[in-house]
Amino acid sequence: MPFLAAxxxxxxxxAPITPASHDRDTLPSNDGWAAAGAGTTGGSAADDAHVxxxxxxxxxxxxxxxxSAVPKIVKVAARIDLTAGTTCADYAAPGYDLDAFLAAYxxxxxxxxxxxxxxxxxxxxxSTRLQGAQIRIPVGSNTTLIGVNGARIEHGSVTLTGxxxxxxxxxxxxxxxxxxxxxxxxxxxxxxxxxxYDLVSLSAATNVWIDHNxxxxxxxxDADQPLYFGRPYQVxxxxxxxxxxxxxxxxxxxxxxxxxxxxxxxxxxxxGVDVGKLRVTxxxxxxxxxxxxxxxxxxxxxxxxxxxxxxxDEDYSYSLGVGVESSIYAENNVFQLSxxxxxxxxxxxxxxxxxxxxxxxxxxxxxxxQPVDLVAxxxxxxxxDFTPDAGWTPVLRTGVDPAALVPLLVAVxxxxxxx
Numbered sequence: 001m002p003f004l005a006a007x008x009x010x011x012x013x014x015a016p017i018t019p020a021s022h023d024r025d026t027l028p029s030n031d032g033w034a035a036a037g038a039g040t041t042g043g044s045a046a047d048d049a050h051v052x053x054x055x056x057x058x059x060x061x062x063x064x065x066x067x068s069a070v071p072k073i074v075k076v077a078a079r080i081d082l083t084a085g086t087t088c089a090d091y092a093a094p095g096y097d098l099d100a101f102l103a104a105y106x107x108x109x110x111x112x113x114x115x116x117x118x119x120x121x122x123x124x125x126x127s128t129r130l131q132g133a134q135i136r137i138p139v140g141s142n143t144t145l146i147g148v149n150g151a152r153i154e155h156g157s158v159t160l161t162g163x164x165x166x167x168x169x170x171x172x173x174x175x176x177x178x179x180x181x182x183x184x185x186x187x188x189x190x191x192x193x194x195x196x197y198d199l200v201s202l203s204a205a206t207n208v209w210i211d212h213n214x215x216x217x218x219x220x221x222d223a224d225q226p227l228y229f230g231r232p233y234q235v236x237x238x239x240x241x242x243x244x245x246x247x248x249x250x251x252x253x254x255x256x257x258x259x260x261x262x263x264x265x266x267x268x269x270x271x272g273v274d275v276g277k278l279r280v281t282x283x284x285x286x287x288x289x290x291x292x293x294x295x296x297x298x299x300x301x302x303x304x305x306x307x308x309x310x311x312x313d314e315d316y317s318y319s320l321g322v323g324v325e326s327s328i329y330a331e332n333n334v335f336q337l338s339x340x341x342x343x344x345x346x347x348x349x350x351x352x353x354x355x356x357x358x359x360x361x362x363x364x365x366x367x368x369x370q371p372v373d374l375v376a377x378x379x380x381x382x383x384x385d386f387t388p389d390a391g392w393t394p395v396l397r398t399g400v401d402p403a404a405l406v407p408l409l410v411a412v413x414x415x416x417x418x419x
Contacts, residue, residue, distance in 0.1 A: 022169065022419050023051070023073050023146060027209045031398050032250030032281025032303065040207045040250070042144035042167030046071040053077050053148075057084050057156075060137065067140035067163070076147045076171060082135040082156030088179035091134065093126035095119055096180070105183055107229055112185040127180045128196055132157075135176065135197065139166055147171035147213075147416055154218065157197040160205040167209045172416045173199045174218035177235040183228075192231055198238040202246040204273070214255040214415040215239040215262075222260050223315070238264050238293070242280055245273035249280045255415030257288040266298025269324045269351060274299040281396065282307060284406075286414040289313040296321030296350060297328055303394040305331040306401050308410040311346075312338040318345055320374075322352035327390040330374070332359040332403040339364055343372045344381035356390040361403045369404070 027040040034040040043050070050070060052063035055078035063074045101124060103109070105116045116124075135156045139145055141163040152172040160166055178195035185191040199215050202208055217236055225233040239256050241264040242249055256262055263282070266274050278300025287294045288310040295302065297320075309319055319335070322328060335346060343362050347355065355375060363369035375388040401409055412418070 023075065023144065025144075025167070025169075027167070027250060028398055030396050032252065032283065032396050033248045033279040034207055034209045034250035034281070035396050036248050036279070037207060038165070040165055040167060040209045040248075042165060042209070043071045043073040043142055044144065045142070046073045046144075051075070054080070056080060057082055064137065064139060064143070067138040067161075069141040069163070071142040073144045073146070076145070076151035076153065077149050079152040079154060080156070081154045082137065083154075084134070086134060088131075091127050091131040091179055093123045093130060096123035096127045101183075102228055105185075107185055107191065110185065112191060115184055115186060124180050124182070128178070131179050132196070139163065139168070141165050143167070144169070145171070150417060158200045159203075160201065160208060161203045162205070164206040166205065166207070167211070168200060168213060169209070169211045170213065170416050170419050172214040174216050175220045175236075177217075177220055178237070179235075181233060181235055185229075190231060191229060193228065193234045195235050195237045198241045200240040201238070202240070202242045202249065203244040205242075205246045206248050208246070208249045210240055210249070210251045210254065212253045212414070212416060212419050214257075216256070216258050221258065234260070237261060239290075241265075242278065243267040243274075245277045247277040247279055251280065251282045251285065253284045253410075253414045253418065255286045255288070256290050256294070257286070258290070260291045262287065262290040262293045263295035264293050265295050265300050265302055266323060266326070269298065271299075271325070275325070278302070281394070283397075284401075284410055284414060286310075286410045287319065289316075291315050292317040292319075292348070293321055294319045296323060296348070297326040297352070298323035298350075299325045301327045301329075301390075301392055303329050303397070304333065305329075305394075305397070306403075306406050306409070307333045308407045308414075309333065309335045311335060311341055316341055318348035320346060320355070321348045321350045322355050322386060323350035324352060326352045326354070327392055328355040329390045329392065329394050330355065330357045330360070332400055332406060334361045334363070334369065334403050334406045336363050336407070342381065343374065343377040347374055347378040347386065349378075349382060349384070349386070352386075353384075354387050354390050356388065359403050
């Protein structure tokens, strides 16, 4: 985008527009992978009887009609707490007790070679089902879920499973905390706690546009959780995970902040339903003090361009995860790093080999941003080397902004309330 056009875009972003004017928006032509095939129109074809304004959990679930595929527009016009006043204790199934669980599955007692089994683990799983029934928000095909008037969904998981043609826009979504994380002693050298709920979860979902949302853990940070078995009791999973054969997705102009496992693209390292799918575009997003997976990719052809990364948290791990058979094309992304983060650590080897990384700018503190070849920096510090060629070139783009303008454009335009 030429410089003057970019400045005009910033000016336009500053001009307030009534969110209602966007109810029937469709994904613009060529705007990322979600524009492929039939494109993504969401609920734009809804008749007047299927346009809803919701302010409570009950109204939200009724409007979504248990994942019905009838074209619909659901406008969230309040702060909706999916727990509706319930607490973790209310979901605990008979026989579940955390202290008893910790005593039974302490690695000193249970060991580290097998995952937990038995009545206490069964009770934990039953508890997660009870919580899931309360906090999951099933979104069906041909739906636009859009926020108005500063809408927020708290303690809920927007779930897109086996659906197509969905738009999620202009929402603040926070803190889908899992009350009953699973302990896996075989996960890594020392085991890990793993949680279940994403803020937005795509599973076998096709033609989805996630745009102008804000995602965070709210005031419930993983860093404040206790340590059990020497590992953080992590209660949050992904902010917007795209797994199990999902395909043709555009993730644009969102604000991700203060989260750990941000965006996982791909289910497992084992070839299966993900092969040939997971085509995702990630552009003009703000990733501020997210610790990893921005995104982490398996198998998919993923286009990552014009994103602004602020990586100054002391627990920062990496931004772009190059996973099994992935093909990442990263262009004109900008990274603000603390002085103790090396550019070599922006990329992470997750058994992948191919990534094109073009036009990257890196800035330390208040110093001027400098161009960095991310692949060369990684290869100089780590083995094995990445191949600096994703093997494909994106064509579904509406225009790539100069990297120097990306931090300003994204700061002004990304997140809910910025349509």
